[in-house]
Every structure is written in C-alpha cells, then in structure tokens.
Amino acid sequence: MTWSATARGAQQPDNTAFTQQRLPAWQPLLSASIALPLFFCAGLAFIGLGLGLYYSSNGIKELEFDYTGYPGTSNCTVCAEAGQGRAPPPRCSCAWYFTLPELFQGPVYLYYELTNYYQNNRRYGVSRDDSQLSGMASALRHPVNECAPYQFSSAGLPIAPCGAIANSLFNDSFSLWHQRGPGGSYVEVPLDRTGIAWWTDYHVKFRNPPLVNGSLALAFRGTAPPPNWHRPVYALSPDINNTGFINQDFVVWMRTAALPTFRKLYARIRQGNYTAGLPRGSYRVDITYNYPVRAFGGQKRIIFSSISWMGGKNPFLGIAYLVVGSLCILMGFVMLVVYIRFQDQHDEDEDEE
Amino acid sequence: TVYDQWFITLFNIIYTSLPVLAMGIFDQDVNAQSGMDYPQLYEPGQLNLLFNKREFFICMLHGIYTSLVLFFIPYGAFYNLAGEDGGHIDDYQSFAVTIATSLIIVVSVQIALDTSYWTVINHVFIWGSIAIYFSILFTMHSNGIFGIFPRQFPFVGNARHSLTQKCIWLIILLTTVASVMPVVAVRFLKVDLFPTLSDQIRQRQKAQKKSRPLRSRRPQTRRSSSRRSGYAFAHQEGYGELITSGKNMRAKNPPPTSGLEKTVYNSTGWIENLCKKTTDTMSNFSQDKTVK
Numbered sequence: 001m002t003w004s005a006t007a008r009g010a011q012q013p014d015n016t017a018f019t020q021q022r023l024p025a026w027q028p029l030l031s032a033s034i035a036l037p038l039f040f041c042a043g044l045a046f047i048g049l050g051l052g053l054y055y056s057s058n059g060i061k062e063l064e065f066d067y068t069g070y071p072g073t074s075n076c077t078v079c080a081e082a083g084q085g086r087a088p089p090p091r092c093s094c095a096w097y098f099t100l101p102e103l104f105q106g107p108v109y110l111y112y113e114l115t116n117y118y119q120n121n122r123r124y125g126v127s128r129d130d131s132q133l134s135g136m137a138s139a140l141r142h143p144v145n146e147c148a149p150y151q152f153s154s155a156g157l158p159i160a161p162c163g164a165i166a167n168s169l170f171n172d173s174f175s176l177w178h179q180r181g182p183g184g185s186y187v188e189v190p191l192d193r194t195g196i197a198w199w200t201d202y203h204v205k206f207r208n209p210p211l212v213n214g215s216l217a218l219a220f221r222g223t224a225p226p227p228n229w230h231r232p233v234y235a236l237s238p239d240i241n242n243t244g245f246i247n248q249d250f251v252v253w254m255r256t257a258a259l260p261t262f263r264k265l266y267a268r269i270r271q272g273n274y275t276a277g278l279p280r281g282s283y284r285v286d287i288t289y290n291y292p293v294r295a296f297g298g299q300k301r302i303i304f305s306s307i308s309w310m311g312g313k314n315p316f317l318g319i320a321y322l323v324v325g326s327l328c329i330l331m332g333f334v335m336l337v338v339y340i341r342f343q344d345q346h347d348e349d350e351d352e353e
Numbered sequence: 354t355v356y357d358q359w360f361i362t363l364f365n366i367i368y369t370s371l372p373v374l375a376m377g378i379f380d381q382d383v384n385a386q387s388g389m390d391y392p393q394l395y396e397p398g399q400l401n402l403l404f405n406k407r408e409f410f411i412c413m414l415h416g417i418y419t420s421l422v423l424f425f426i427p428y429g430a431f432y433n434l435a436g437e438d439g440g441h442i443d444d445y446q447s448f449a450v451t452i453a454t455s456l457i458i459v460v461s462v463q464i465a466l467d468t469s470y471w472t473v474i475n476h477v478f479i480w481g482s483i484a485i486y487f488s489i490l491f492t493m494h495s496n497g498i499f500g501i502f503p504r505q506f507p508f509v510g511n512a513r514h515s516l517t518q519k520c521i522w523l524i525i526l527l528t529t530v531a532s533v534m535p536v537v538a539v540r541f542l543k544v545d546l547f548p549t550l551s552d553q554i555r556q557r558q559k560a561q562k563k564s565r566p567l568r569s570r571r572p573q574t575r576r577s578s579s580r581r582s583g584y585a586f587a588h589q590e591g592y593g594e595l596i597t598s599g600k601n602m603r604a605k606n607p608p609p610t611s612g613l614e615k616t617v618y619n620s621t622g623w624i625e626n627l628c629k630k631t632t633d634t635m636s637n638f639s640q641d642k643t644v645k
Binding site for chain 2: 120255
C-alpha cells in the first residue's frame with residue numbers, strides 16, 4: 001500500500017532509494033545461531049589464552065630486595081638514618097648479599113622499583129618543559145611557567161632541565177659483583193646501561209642543545225642545575241652520547257609512570273660471560289644510597305627479572321582472561337537453557353504462520 | 354587526567370559523531386510496508402517507553418560499568434608491566450593510549466550492535482571513525498609534528514611503541530570483550546524472553562525472506578493482516594462487516610473474532626480504541642500461543 005501520487009507536487013521529496021530510505025542494506029538479527037556459538041567460542045579462546053598467559057607469567061623468575069632501610073630489614077638502615085631530614089642527603093653505601101641456587105636464565109634485567117611514589121600527580125606531571133628538553137636553543141633559557149618553583153634558581157638563572165620531574169631524578173646506583181668459588185674474590189658483572197630508554201625518546205624527544213665551540217658545558221652556560229642535583233646536567237656521564245639531556249637514566253626517569261608503584265629499567269645483564277644468564281653462586285650488590293624515600297613512606301627495591309613473550313611477571317592478565325572466559329561460557333549456558341526452554345513457544349508461533 | 358588532551362578534544366567531534374549521525378538518519382528496524390501493516394509499532398513512542406527515567410538510569414548504569422572495566426582492567430595489567438625488550442611500558446602515556454584505544458573500539462562495537470540497518474554509509478562511518486582515530490593517533494605521535502610543536506604534542510613515539518606490544522593488544526581485547534559481552538547477553542535474553550512487537554516483526558520479516566518460495570502457504574498471513582487493518586482505521590467503515598460475517602476466517606478460531614467485534618463497536622475515542630486494540634492484539638498473540 002504505497003502512496004503513489006498521480007502528479008508530483010513542488011514540495012514532494014524525490015523518490016530515490018536514498019531519500020525514501022530504501023537503500024540496500026544488511027539487516028542482521030541477533031539470533032541464537034549467532035550469539036550462542038559466539039559466546040562459547042570466545043569463552044574457550046579466552047580460557048586458552050588465559051592459561052597460556054598465566055603459565056608464561058609463572059615461568060618468569062624474579063629476585064627482589066627491599067633496601068629502603070626500615071629498621072630490621074637490611075643493612076641499608078644506616079644510610080637511611082643518616083639521610084633523614086637533610087637534602088641533599090650525604091653519600092652512603094650499603095650492600096646486599098645473595099646466592100643463586102641455580103642458573104638465572106638470561107638475558108637478565110635489573111630494575112629499581114619505587115612504591116607510594118605518585119609520578120602521576122597532575123601538578124608533578126605537568127612540571128616539565130618539552131621544548132627545552134628537545135634541544136631548542138630558544139627554549140633553553142626560557143623555561144615554561146609550569147616548571148615553577150623549579151623554573152629559576154635562587155640566583156635568578158634559568159634551570160635546565162626545569163621542573164619537578166627533573167629535579168627528583170633517581171640517583172641511586174648499583175653494581176653487581178660475582179664471587180667465583182667459595183671464599184674467592186669478587187668479579188664485577190658488566191651491566192649494559194645503554195638502550196634502556198625508548199628509541200624515540202632517546203633519538204627524537206630528548207636532544208641536547210647545539211654545541212658551542214664543540215663543548216656541551218658552554219652550550220649550557222647561563223643555566224643552573226636543579227636544586228637537588230649534585231652535578232650539572234652536562235656532567236651526568238663522561239660518555240658524550242650519554243650526557244646532557246640524552247642521558248639514559250634521565251630519559252627513563254622523565255617518562256613518568258602511570259601508577260604509584262612502578263619499576264624502571266636500570267640495566268641489562270647480557271655481556272661477557274653472562275650472556276646466558278647469572279650462573280649459580282654468591283653475589284653482592286653495592287648500592288649507593290642517595291635517594292631519600294622514607295620521608296613520604298615510600299620504599300625502594302632492586303629487582304632482577306627475566307622477560308617472556310608477554311613482558312614481565314604479571315599474573316593479572318592471565319587470571320582476568322580466565323575469569324572473563326569462564327563468565328562467557330557460563331552466560332552461554334544460561335542463554336542456551338533459556339533458548340531451549342522457550343524454543344517450544346517459538347515453534348508454536350512458526351506452525352501458526 | 355587519564356587521557357591525552359587532544360583525545361578528549363577530538364573524541365566528541367571526530368571519533369564518535371559520525372556513526373551516531375548515520376544511525377539517526379538511516380536506521381530502520383522494520384521496513385516501510387510493515388510499518389503500515391502494524392501500526393502498534395508506533396505505540397512505544399506514544400507511550401514514552403523508549404526513553405524515560407528508567408531507560409536513562411539503565412544507560413547510566415551501563416556507562417558506569419563500562420568505565421570501571423575500561424579503567425580497572427588496564428590498571429591491574431599495568432602493575433609492574435614490562436615490555437618485550439625488558440624496557441618499562443607502564444608509563445602514564447602508554448596507559449592513556451591503551452585506555453583511549455579500548456574506549457574507541459568499545460563505543461564503535463556498541464553502536465555497531467545497536468545499528469540494525471547497515472547501509473554502505475553506516476559501514477563507512479563506523480569503520481571510518483576507527484580508522485580516523487588510528488591515523489590521527491599516529492600523526493599526533495609522529496616525529497614530524499613533535500618537531501614543530503614540542504610542547505603541544507609530547508606523546509611522540511608512544512603509539513609506535515606501545516601499540517606494537519602484544520600485551521597491550523591483549524589488554525585492549527579483554528577490555529572490549531568484557532564491556533560488550535554483557536550487552537549482547539542481555540539483549541539476547543530480552544529478545545528471547547520479552548520480545549517486543551518490533552522484534553517479532555523483524556523475525557517474521559527474516560523468516561519470510563527465507564521462505565519466499567513457499568508462497569503458496571500464505572493464507573494465515575493474509576488473515577493476520579486483515580485483522581490489523583481492521584482496527585487501524587476504525588474511523589472508516591473498515592472491514593468490520595467482512596470479519597464479523599466470518600467469511601475469511603477459519604472456523605476453529607472464533608474467540609479472536611469476537612474480541613475484534615467488541616472493540617470495533619466500542620469506539621469511545623480513537624486513542625482509547627488503539628490502546629484497547631493493542632492489548633487485544635497482545636492477548637491474541639498469547640491466546641494463540643496457549644491455544645496451540
């Protein structure tokens with residue numbers, strides 16, 4: 001019963017497929033033959049994936065040590081006590097001795113972990129100047145206002161790098177020593193400190209300002225280091241490719257973490273005799289304790305870890321997949337029962353047709 | 354904020370406006386012919402059943418649930434996450450990119466579920482929005498634009514780095530499925546247990562399309578349409594005489610006919626009639642079911 005007029009009026013819309021809503025279209029209907037297999041397949045796939053992720057995560061080995069220095073936990077307590085209430089805290093060292101009963105499969109990664117440290121605080125997170133860090137000469141001596149109060153030094157010089165994130169650079173350092181045989185001497189394990197930052201961070205986002213007369217120190221003339229730093233930014237490392245704004249530790253630190261408990265890569269152990277991993281034996285880690293965290297109830301840890309195809313040790317994703325997969329299968333069964341019970345009514349209607 | 358500033362700005366303008374527009378313009382649940390044959394389809398609109406406080410509340414609950422899933426699944430997965438090369442990827446920017454990508458995919462899948470009439474334009478707008486999101490994402494995280502405006506685009510390198518990690522995509526997949534599966538399940542159960550007239554007609558349409566060659570077995574359908582047109586146009590003489598004489602009715606179903614008789618002659622108002630007839634149709638449906 002379509003409305004067909006004998007003569008077209010002036011206001012009558014066109015009788016095309018577009019204007020009369022007759023475009024060719026796919027009209028899917030959510031029927032049982034689509035929904036039920038979908039739920040069951042998705043559920044089974046997710047359970048399989050969850051099991052794979054869970055076992056993969058369980059297979060990752062991790063060794064961690066809390067060296068914050070709360071009384072009774074480690075011999076870094078001395079350093080923690082000495083640093084209370086003084087900024088910058090005095091230099092102090094402590095050590096951690098551990099034994100590996102078997103080979104720690106390589107390549108081994110060394111991380112430092114901080115807890116209760118809110119790098120995702122908004123005021124903290126915007127306190128940086130990306131133009132200055134990208135090496136633009138015009139921005140070097142004109143840090144942006146968000147960096148305040150770490151924008152200009154007490155003498156009125158612009159701070160490079162400005163901001164609270166740069167000022168709070170993590171400056172503990174670690175070295176690993178391996179004892180060959182009982183009672184033997186300790187040999188240093190080479191730590192590969194290169195390539196710990198993202199490629200784009202190191203090559204694009206962070207660049208040093210143009211050299212003046214071939215010297216980086218001259219390029220930074222007229223700026224001051226952040227208040228909490230022991231050394232100016234151009235003296236962070238003797239290696240010219242690892243100093244200034246492109247220092248790898250600095251770049252890793254400037255990539256702010258999302259959650260209050262985070263770990264950042266310190267070094268990889270994959271050189272020399274240790275490419276296959278850390279062999280069994282006794283080890284010592286010398287820690288230079290510079291970074292004060294006890295004031296805000298934070299904790300510091302050092303972690304040795306291996307890596308699998310899905311990253312570090314994190315059972316959450318495997319468990320979440322298992323849960324969602326099981327729920328899918330459960331819902332599938334519920335829907336199947338409902339569908340079968342009401343199947344009779346559907347059949348009656350169809351017979352009637 | 355969790356998201357990148359640019360994402361928040363562009364979300365409503367570019368990423369999600371077009372699919373909604375296409376749905377508003379082109380969506381049809383039943384075709385024009387069925388709309389004329391079954392005027393009760395217009396009743397939910399008249400009785401304000403489709404958007405009232407209850408529906409709004411349910412939408413809000415759905416939104417809250419999706420937000421919780423979108424945040425807490427990446428939150429749990431990002432705890433001590435490390436990349437495939439050992440480097441850390443649990444930074445704020447990767448977190449933002451993961452949640453933003455999951456969000457775009459979830460809303461696109463959601464509107465794909467809600468669209469029941471897929472013209473070419475719907476396809477282009479929905480898949481195109483996702484494609485536009487990814488192209489804008491990679492552009493904003495590219496080296497070139499960082500070189501021009503370093504302060505405005507600090508996310509350089511992020512999309513390339515995090516979206517090439519397998520675990521990020523696993524997180525996105527899990528978030529999408531966890532957000533969408535309850536909707537699919539609820540919808541399926543609702544259509545199975547409490548089908549609306551629109552659902553029944555759509556199923557009938559689909560069945561008709563399938564059984565088109567069996568056109569010879571159509572007297573039943575003709576009977577039902579004459580029932581409908583009988584009380585749609587009650588202000589005209591209509592087919593009352595035809596029906597009450599029982600000439601085109603099957604002998605074994607007198608009760609529906611008498612119901613019709615009552616309603617045709619009790620015209621106290623057009624709307625009242627329509628309501629009565631609708632309840633009669635519904636009771637006819639259920640009566641037919643119980644008779645069988």
